[in-house]
Amino acid sequence: MSERHFHAMPYGFKPLGDGRTRFRLWAPDKESASIECDDGHVSRMRALDDGWFECVCPAEPGVGYRFRFDDGTAVPDPASRRQRDGDVHGYSVVTDPTAYEWRHTEWRGRPWHETVIYELHPGVLGGFHGVEMMLPHLASLGITAIELMPIAQFPGERNWGYDGVLPYAPAAAYGSPDDLKSLVDTAHGLGLMVFLDVVYNHFGPDGNYLGAYASPFFDEAAHTPWGAAIGVATPQVGDYFVHNALYWIEEFRFDGLRFDAVHAIGNPGWLASLAARVRAATSPERHVHLVLENEANQAHLLAPERFDAQWNDDFHNALHVLLTDEHEGYYAHYRPPMEKLLRSLREGFAFQGEAMGGRRRGEPCAHLPPARFVNFLQNHDQVGNRAFGDRLETLVAPETVEAALALLLLAPFVPMLFMGEEWASRTPFLFFTDFPDEDLRRAVRDGRRKEFEAFSGFSGETIPDPNEYETFTASIPVRDETKGEARRTLVRTLIALRQKHVAPYIDTARSLGASALGERAFVVAWSLGAATLTLYVNFGESEIGLDTTPSPSAAWLHGSAADVASASRGLLPARRTLACLES
Numbered sequence: 001m002s003e004r005h006f007h008a009m010p011y012g013f014k015p016l017g018d019g020r021t022r023f024r025l026w027a028p029d030k031e032s033a034s035i036e037c038d039d040g041h042v043s044r045m046r047a048l049d050d051g052w053f054e055c056v057c058p059a060e061p062g063v064g065y066r067f068r069f070d071d072g073t074a075v076p077d078p079a080s081r082r083q084r085d086g087d088v089h090g091y092s093v094v095t096d097p098t099a100y101e102w103r104h105t106e107w108r109g110r111p112w113h114e115t116v117i118y119e120l121h122p123g124v125l126g127g128f129h130g131v132e133m134m135l136p137h138l139a140s141l142g143i144t145a146i147e148l149m150p151i152a153q154f155p156g157e158r159n160w161g162y163d164g165v166l167p168y169a170p171a172a173a174y175g176s177p178d179d180l181k182s183l184v185d186t187a188h189g190l191g192l193m194v195f196l197d198v199v200y201n202h203f204g205p206d207g208n209y210l211g212a213y214a215s216p217f218f219d220e221a222a223h224t225p226w227g228a229a230i231g232v233a234t235p236q237v238g239d240y241f242v243h244n245a246l247y248w249i250e251e252f253r254f255d256g257l258r259f260d261a262v263h264a265i266g267n268p269g270w271l272a273s274l275a276a277r278v279r280a281a282t283s284p285e286r287h288v289h290l291v292l293e294n295e296a297n298q299a300h301l302l303a304p305e306r307f308d309a310q311w312n313d314d315f316h317n318a319l320h321v322l323l324t325d326e327h328e329g330y331y332a333h334y335r336p337p338m339e340k341l342l343r344s345l346r347e348g349f350a351f352q353g354e355a356m357g358g359r360r361r362g363e364p365c366a367h368l369p370p371a372r373f374v375n376f377l378q379n380h381d382q383v384g385n386r387a388f389g390d391r392l393e394t395l396v397a398p399e400t401v402e403a404a405l406a407l408l409l410l411a412p413f414v415p416m417l418f419m420g421e422e423w424a425s426r427t428p429f430l431f432f433t434d435f436p437d438e439d440l441r442r443a444v445r446d447g448r449r450k451e452f453e454a455f456s457g458f459s460g461e462t463i464p465d466p467n468e469y470e471t472f473t474a475s476i477p478v479r480d481e482t483k484g485e486a487r488r489t490l491v492r493t494l495i496a497l498r499q500k501h502v503a504p505y506i507d508t509a510r511s512l513g514a515s516a517l518g519e520r521a522f523v524v525a526w527s528l529g530a531a532t533l534t535l536y537v538n539f540g541e542s543e544i545g546l547d548t549t550p551s552p553s554a555a556w557l558h559g560s561a562a563d564v565a566s567a568s569r570g571l572l573p574a575r576r577t578l579a580c581l582e583s
Contacts, residue, residue, distance in 0.1 A: 003105045004098035007251040009243040010052075012079030012168065013059070013094055021059040021094055025077070026051050026236050027213040030069050038064035038084075038091050050236070051214070061099070064091030075209040079168045079240075080153070086172030088155050088165050088207030097251055100181045107188035109255045109287030110144055112308050113371060113506050116409075116495055117195065117416035118143045119379055121429075122151060123158055124476045125419065128175035132183040135190050141422055141488065142495030145193035147258060149380055151180070152199065155206040156434025158472045160384065161197070162260065163204030163433065167244050177252075184253050193255035195289065196248050200241045201264035202226035206435055224264040232270045242277050249278065249288055256289030258311070263296040275306040291374060297349045297362030302372045309414055312373040314340065314350035316382055322520060323396050323404065323539055328455050333357065338522065342514040345411065345524045348373045370412040370526070371506040377404050378418040380429065387452045387463050389428030389475065391420070398424065398483055399575035400539055402490060406558055406577035407537055409494040412502050412509040412526050417491070420477030424487040430464050432472040441467045497557050501581060505529045518544045521572060528581070536567060536578040546570045554580040 008014065014022045023035050028051025035055055036042045045053035045067075059065060064084050068074045076083060080092035118138055125131050131146070138146060152164025157173045164171075170180045184194045202224055203210065210217045217237050222229035232238040248254045262271055275290055282288045292301060292310040301307050314334075318341035321327060321334045333356050334340050340350035347366040354360065365372075376382075378392055393401055401424070408415045420427060431448065435441050445465050452463060464471045480487070505528035512532060514524035520540035526533050534554075538544055549570050556564050559578035566573050 003102040004100065005102065005251050005253065006097040007243070007247040009079070009247065011240060011243060012077050012081065013065075015061070015094070015096060016056065019058055019060055020056055021063075022054065022056045023059075023065065023077075025053045025067050026240075027053060027067075027069070028236075029213050029215050032070055033213075034068045035065055036068055036074070059094050061094050061096040063094045065094060066091050069213060073209075073212060075213070076166065076207075078166065078210060078214075079243075080166050081168055082177055083153050083166060083169050083172060086153060086157070088153055092166075092169075095177060097177075100178045102181070102253065103185050104188040107253075108285050109289075110191070110193055111287055112289055112414070113503050114499065115145050115193070115289070115414050116143050116498070117145045117147050117374065117414065118419065118422075119147045119149065119376075119416055120419040121149045121161070121380065121475075122174045123161075123171075124429075124472070127173065128170075128179040128183045132186050135183075135187050135192060139190040139192055141492050142499065143192065143417070145195055145255065146187065147195040147197060147416070150197045150199050150260070154204055156436055158432055158434045158469075159204075160380070160431060160433070162199055163206070163435075164199060165204045165207040167198070167200075167241075168247060181252055188253070193287075193289075194253075195256040195258055195291070196252075196254050197258045197260055198244065198248070199260045200232070200244075201230060201261050206437055206440055222266055224266075226264075229264065229266055232265060232267050238270055238274075242274055245274065245278050246281055249282060255287065256291065256308075258291045258293065259307075260293055262292050262294045268296075268298055268301060271301060272306055275301075279305060295361070297351055297365070299349070299352075299363040299365035299368060302365070302368055309372050309374050311379070311416075312344065312348065312375050312413070314348075315344040315373070315375045315413070316377065316379075318344055318350055319377070319404065319407075320382070320392075323392070323400060338516050338519065342516065342522060342524070345514045346511040366511075369507055370509050370511075371414060373413045374416050375408055375411065375413040376416040376418065377401075377408055378421060379416065380418065383418065383429040384431050387455065389430035389464075391426060391428065393424055393426050393480070397575060402487070403537065403539060403575050403577040405491065406494060406579065407535060409491070409498050410502060410533075410535060410558060410577070410579045411524075412506040412528065412533065414506070415498075420479075422488050422491045423477070423479035424483040425477040426480055427474070427476065427478045429475045429477075430471050431466050432475060433466045434472075435467065494558065497579075501557055502528060502533065509533075515547075517546065517572065523547075530583060532582045534580055534582065536572050536576075536580075538572045538574055538576050541574055543571050543573050546572055550580050551582050554582045556580045 033045045033053045043057040045055040077092040082093040084091040150161030153166040153169040216234045218228040219231040289308045318337045321337035351362040512525040521538040557579040
């Protein structure tokens with residue numbers, strides 16, 4: 001038995017089922033508006049209250065349409081479900097959202113504690129179809145959720161995704177809306193959740209027309225790195241993004257959303273209401289997960305009825321400094337790293353109200369369970385925002401990476417891997433764009449080079465040009481032929497151990513302490529139900545003595561026989577993570 005899904009909303013179009021379509025546009029800065037279709041039909045829109053315009057006209061699926069104002073400006077639908085040829089300046093397309101017949105109708109998602117995330121970029125993996133072909137591989141690893149970097153329609157043929165200007169339209173370069181639905185449907189058949197990274201803090205610099213007819217979308221009194229903040233406090237603006245979240249969850253059956261850089265929205269009250277409205281509109285039978293990226297470390301947003309978790313940059317940053325000794329840029333705030341890493345392992349955030357960069361950052365979070373934090377060794381930002389897109393694999397020894405992976409996958413936080421990490425890929429992940437406008441291309445290129453001028457060892461002229469096609473192709477992950485298969489086996493083994501011994505308890509796990517054993521070694525423990533999980537970690541170059549030896553009755557989850565024997569004698573080998581359970 002198949003199902004069809006459609007999210008009804010006041011924005012955009014709604015097929016009426018008789019060859020006619022209702023169109024709506026919010027344009028409070030305009031007194032009149034028309035709709036014109038690429039089949040030659042033109043209709044004057046009726047003005048409603050509060051800046052709304054509406055018309056009903058003949059328009060079958062496949063017809064292109066756009067809105068035109070009396071000054072001659074023609075704009076795409078800001079709630080476009082599809083753009084003709086992916087052109088952000090061109091015609092939006094009437095689609096039939098119910099045309100796709102869902103196969104795996106019994107799917108209701110998976111509980112949060114089972115989550116192991118795999119972040120990926122659809123473009124470098126061959127679009128929606130290419131990602132779909134990868135799903136059996138990811139399921140065989142034990143991955144339980146894939147997270148797509150943003151897919152909102154952007155200018156050009158390639159983009160990181162954070163320059164989207166039409167948040168409802170899947171990027172044509174990746175495939176059609178039905179191709180995306182097929183990806184999600186296939187994932188569900190394999191037991192995989194699918195999350196989507198959504199951007200509600202800014203629009204891209206090319207193709208955003210909202211300021212020309214709906215200026216309340218922007219709050220000129222508040223600024224972000226991308227310009228004026230989004231005016232989510234205005235009901236029509238806030239609702240535009242709430243409906244976007246529900247659109248992906250209801251019409252495309254996504255199992256969760258990751259909200260990009262919500263600190264730049266600057267409105268935690270609206271975020272809480274967004275979460276509440278999504279929860280209220282979602283069937284209680286479904287597992288739908290909401291995750292934040294939030295530099296403000298606002299622990300109050302991580303209450304059960306709000307957001308499931310937050311990406312924990314503090315864990316990554318402290319660990320990265322410990323492993324690499326890098327200390328430029330934001331890494332400067334994590335020196336010395338051991339104290340901040342241990343606090344992150346004990347409590348979640350390293351910054352819980354302390355000063356960082358001249359201002360206080362964060363809120364107390366020790367009361368939260370580890371399940372509220374998504375930890376990672378790498379992600380698109382932490383790799384791609386490096387001048388040369390270096391992966392951790394190219395910065396430290398492979399044994400050190402493997403010890404870090406064991407810490408990541410066996411600790412009772414929610415772990416996330418970055419595409420290629422399971423194959424020990426050394427391929428960079430660079431920042432790439434494809435803006436058609438030459439002035440914008442130049443600005444992006446020059447800005448990227450200027451960004452790294454102050455970093456030692458970098459020459460701005462040698463940093464890859466984000467606009468070049470080769471920058472994009474260089475970012476396609478390639479398996480390390482020497483270590484790839486062994487790394488894949490390790491990841492699969494660690495995830496299996498996690499799901500059996502750790503995952504069922506992360507909602508109630510509590511820290512039992514963490515202490516340093518040296519500059520690069522530590523021991524950390526948590527209560528998991530009736531058992532105690534202890535991780536012995538040594539990222540150093542030589543073995544180190546243990547203050548206390550594990551109990552002879554400990555059940556060892558991870559570690560070779562030789563390493564366990566050394567630990568029993570009070571010595572922790574170099575570049576190792578060992579894990580045991582004690583009742």
